[in-house]
């Protein structure tokens with residue numbers, strides 16, 4: 001798989017502290033446009049923490065301090081003058097557990113565009129709702145019940161609803177933290193297929209505990225271990241010939 | 257011996273070790289078959305030659321058995337990295353081992369097919385020496401696989417030149433005889449075919465070594481020069 005070489009995001013010497021505990025210990029990383037980048041690594045190694053740095057979700061956690069540089073399109077994301085709400089529209093996030101709002105399917109999607117003033121008329125909003133659901137591969141299944149609650153959908157449908165909700169505000173980057181871990185294999189395959197389609201228009205960074213999933217959907221893979229990024233590279237290379245012994249031990253299911 | 261260890265699943269360790277063990281066992285069987293084929297040809301032992309031919313069935317059965325074992329591992333374990341390379345290496349190696357068996361059978365058939373003049377002692381001596389080299393290559397190739405020893409594999413790759421040289425020599429000698437005396441053509445051809453089979457076996461042993469280097473070093477060395485392979489084996493690239 002070839003990857004685009006346009007730099008989308010860049011992290012330099014990123015450290016994250018929860019109080020005195022250093023959870024991320026100086027990570028450098030490039031994220032390229034239109035790639036799918038997967039984070040793998042044992043539980044507690046800092047994947048979610050680092051992912052949250054990429055859209056400043058850590059700001060919402062007390063005691064959490066981030067140092068180093070993170071850029072989006074060459075712009076410092078931690079610049080105090082930056083509008084965080086705007087930033088989150090550029091960088092969407094999908095979580096492990098599907099978390100639709102307790103509102104109708106329509107309102108779940110329309111909420112973001114309304115908030116960001118992306119639609120002035122009802123018809124424009126309708127268009128955004130439809131196209132977002134289309135892109136998330138959910139339109140056909142819900143088009144006749146847009147007024148019903150999003151929470152009434154199946155887990156896999158809910159997750160696609162959350163992806164549609166993320167897409168609705170036209171982000172450039174989509175972050176996903178174990179988006180399939182609560183889904184069955186079929187719903188998982190559908191999401192994976194979706195990720196494959198989405199990467200034509202978005203840059204995707206995802207955390208997964210399912211290594212075969214990383215192998216199936218990502219262009220590049222980064223291996224995290226105890227707050228460090230041990231190795232990053234082409235997914236094929238990573239799964240056939242990793243450079244680092246710790247990576248190899250992890251992906252082959254060995255204790256180090 | 258370099259046993260595969262360290263997986264959280266011991267059963268997985270065992271399955272991978274079993275794949276290698278079965279390859280080594282199949283290799284040992286083919287090694288015996290080859291040794292018998294050479295012996296039968298040199299001694300003119302027709303009884304032994306027919307045994308060599310019958311061994312083929314056992315070899316084929318083992319090949320299928322190993323293939324199934326590997327498919328099972330792929331389906332259930334989804335091996336990655338060195339484990340994936342190991343399974344691919346085993347799957348490819350059994351193909352070469354099986355072809356070595358075919359060549360051994362071919363050697364044995366040279367004796368059964370025709371009722372021709374026996375080769376001279378000097379001619380048999382040539383085959384005997386070449387056969388020893390090839391057998392040694394095969395045994396070392398299997399050992400390099402079993403021990404995951406790329407340096408030993410490299411050593412075998414280097415030996416192939418000697419075998420090629422032997423083949424060229426036997427070919428030239430026999431061609432000269434055949435040109436001088438047309439009554440020697442049948443006998444000459446048999447000798448050439450045997451030498452050719454041995455030369456091919458050397459190539460198959462080489463392939464097995466290349467797979468063992470692929471497993472340990474993660475690099476496909478099949479189209480590299482000897483110096484380049486040397487660099488891969490000694491981590492100079």
Ligand SMILES: Nc1ncnc2c1ncn2[C@@H]1O[C@H](COP(=O)(O)OP(=O)(O)OP(=O)(O)O)[C@@H](O)[C@H]1O
Pocket residue numbers: 018023041042043044045046047048049050061
């Ligand atoms: N809100 C928090 N407050 C304090 N410590 C935290 C917090 N979130 C995470 N940590 C700590 O930071 C480290 C990294 O956690 P993180 O959740 O990023 O790991 P992870 O790789 O995503 O793990 P998992 O695979 O289990 O989701 C852990 O030691 C964790 O205990």
Ligand SMILES: [Mg+2]
Pocket residue numbers: 047048049177207
């Ligand atoms: Mg996590």
